[in-house]
Amino acid sequence: MNAYIVAFKKPEDHPTATDDHISELSKRVEHQGGEIKHVYSSRTMRGFAATMPDALKDEFEANPAIKYVEPDGPVTTQ
Template identity: 35%
Template structure:
């Protein structure tokens, strides 16, 4: 099973590292949906549960946070 997440990297991470993680998501059965590189570094993706656990192990070192991707509304 997989879920949709936003993966945000720390400011000091270069684009090469972000690209590597995006390729790893794809090679582990996920799909990168959108890349972010202006306001923040990261991507949104459908990530299989098994790979999500591995990806979460990088939180605090190169990944700033991973959160569920959801609809945001304003009033």
């Protein structure tokens, strides 16, 4: 399993990008052996950081309510 950030579109940009949908997909992560590391619930970012199977990541990338799925890791500056 790898770590990813899953960011959802704004509800006004996609009708299924609701808090309930985010909760449903985060439960799927846990049911498939993954772990939710952090939930983002601000106006600027909605989604979660999680470790999850790559197959689930691929499925989420095809979900029209999801803006992007990207690898999670350290961020550094020079």
